[in-house]
Amino acid sequence: MMLRRLLHGLGLVVVLCFTLFPFYWMVSSSFKDQTDLLASPPVWLFTPTLANYADIFADEKVFGAIVNSLIIATLTTALSVLLGAPAAYALARFDFRGKSDLWFWFISNRMISPIVLALPVYLLALQMNLLDTHLVLVLIYLTFNLPIVVWICTDQFRSIPIELEQAARLDGANQFTIFRKIYIPLGLPGIAVSAIFSFIFSWNELLYALVLTRRSVQTAPVIATSFMSGYELPWGKIMATGTVIVLPVTVFALLVSKHMVRGLTMGATK
Amino acid sequence: MGQTRTKLNPGYGRWTPFWFLAPAVFALLVIGIYPTISALVTSFRRYNITRPRDGFPFVGFDNYISVLSDQTFWQSLGLTTQFFLTVLPFELLFGICIALLLHQPGQGLLRALARVSLVVPLATTYAVVGLIGRLVFNRDFGVANQFLDWVGIGGLDWLGSTTGAFIATAVMDIWQWTPFCALIFLAGLSMVPVEIEEAARLETTSKLAQLRYVQLPYLLPGLTAMLILRSADILKLFDMVFVMTRGGPGAATDLVSVYIQRVGFRIFDMGTASAQAILLLIVTIILSRLYIKLIYKEIE
Known part of the structure; x- marks a missing residue:
């Protein structure tokens, strides 16, 4: 019995090491100076330095990229909720022809490889002079954000008792008032979760950002990878940038950790 | 059809659903369907943007024929399959072990911590996973070689060798997606x-028998979901691999999305790349139909 508990605890510690090690290695490397970083074999104990962080916050390009990421992720999230929540309400509560086809179409968008859309969108953006603008990324990110918002909100709206809606209708409220006064406030938890998901996905995206931006609208992941050229790589700076990118989304993800699986599978499991 | 609906009198106008859906549907049509059709059109053209003077003439199925007879395209599809078959068994095996550990009662705090920590790999920006991979698997100062050294194996030039790069990217994928499983x-x-679980525990002490006869039926729907989603995700996989290896060395990690990206945006052969993308899209549509069919059986 003792042995069993010991093994269980040991197993859990192994799990913790497995999930956290690469993350730990990134964060700890961001506090190393160049000598410690290039030490062979790698050093585990070192005097931490904040120089790398001072470096990246003084670097206008890094700061600008983080601002770009923030603008794009926020706008695309707002737009997805604005467009997705009403659609979710229609899917949750109305009956109409082609409903399940429409729903499946929304869901299928999650599976499509970004490269399929990146090629034509690049050509279209080139023709319309939209390359290297916030707008093009805000719009293209809707292709994966709208499905997630629609899915999570549909699920949430279905759980709101239909009697509330019927009572409101007897009082003479129309459908838009019902949506605004009942579904938005009561469905707020689901809307918030879906917003956090679309923020995370947009913040993390690289392929579209790489292809559709040049200099002025580079996002944080693009700038982090742009350090990857030349011989002497500034590893401290790279890892500090990585940490700054990953930290906020990790906090967000921890907030929605209960819904993580449902968000990623579009509800294959409860 | 429309008349029976009005007879039921659902309490809202016939056009009401339309107003709620129109904005989202319109948006997805413009940003999703329109570019897809445009890619389809491009795939029937000779379309190299570095040579605009040649014009972009229609060439019928030429691009498809050249893609389907192109060795490198098939190799990258083969490599993608190989990648899937390499990472999936590990992700499933580690996944079930972790799930069983977390399901086991006791060790409250530690268990809660481990459960929460699963979110960390999943939330890590894919590009940053690639950056971490490059540092961890560095030949000279990477910690992976230090681990190997501790167990008495000499250092490897991970990202410089064909098998090394493949294994290194696979390891990073396993790290990121095992928590998902x-x-x-x-x-x-x-x-x-x-009650069923407790009854089974009285019947047998064998964990394996419990897993096989009691728990397995409840795991199967999730397993189907994982198989399909992971295959779709590996067809999409770009960020991490691109950052870690750019598809190299040689074509060692040239997964299909990385390969198409290079044809489109390094060689600028948009016609060929579009044809490849359309073929990829067809595979994806089949996968998503399968997913919908198997997973959402009871959708009203």
Whole structure:
């Protein structure tokens, strides 16, 4: 019995090491100076330095990229909720022809490889002079954000008792008032979760950002990878940038950790 | 059709659903369907943007014929399949082990911590996973070689060798997506009714028998979901691999999305790349139909 508990605890510690090690290695490397970083074999104990962080916050390009990421992720999230929540309400509560086809179409968008859309969108953006603008990324990110918002909100709206809606209708409220006064406030938890998901996905995206931006609208992941050229790589700076990118989304993800699986599978499991 | 609906009198106008849906549907049509059609059109053209003077003439199925007879395209599809078959068994195996550990009662705090820590790999920006991979698997100062050294194996030039790069990218994928499998398995395990589980525990002490006869039926729907989603995700996989290896060395990690990206945006052969993308899209549509069919059986 003792042995069993010991093994269980040991197993859990192994799990913790497995999930956290690469993350730990990134964060700890961001506090190393160049000598410690290039030490062979790698050093585990070192005097931490904040120089790398001072470096990246003084670097206008890094700061600008983080601002770009923030603008794009926020706008695309707002737009997805604005467009997705009403659609979710229609899917949750109305009956109409082609409903399940429409729903499946929304869901299928999650599976499509970004490269399929990146090629034509690049050509279209080139023709319309939209390359290297916030707008093009805000719009293209809707292709994966709208499905997630629609899915999570549909699920949430279905759980709101239909009697509330019927009572409101007897009082003479129309459908838009019902949506605004009942579904938005009561469905707020689901809307918030879906917003956090679309923020995370947009913040993390690289392929579209790489292809559709040049200099002025580079996002944080693009700038982090742009350090990857030349011989002497500034590893401290790279890892500090990585940490700054990953930290906020990790906090967000921890907030929605209960819904993580449902968000990623579009509800294959409860 | 329309008349029977009005007879039922659902309490809202016939056009009401339309107004709620129109904005989202319109947006997805413009940003999703229109570019897809445009890619389809491009795929029937000779379309190299570095040579605009040649014009972009229609060439019928030429691009498709050249793609389907192109060795490198098939190799990258083969490599993608190989990648899938390499990472999946590990992700499933580690996933089920982690799920069982987390499902086991006791060790409250540690268990809660481990459960929460699963979110960290999943939330890590894919590009940053690639950056971490490059540092960890560095030949000279990477920690992977230090681990190997501790168990008495000499250092490897991970990212400089064909098998090394493949294994290194696979390891990073396993790190990032094992938690996904673990969480789905865990959700399945928690669906097993407590009485049944306890009865099984009285019957047999064999964990394996419990898993096989009691818990497995509850894990199967999740397993189907994982198989399909992971295959779709590996067809999409770009960020991490691109940052870590750019598809190299040679074509060692040239997964299909990385390959198409290079044809389109390094060689600028948009016609060929579009044809490849359309073929990829067809595979994806089949996968998503399959997913919908198998997973959402009871959708009203």
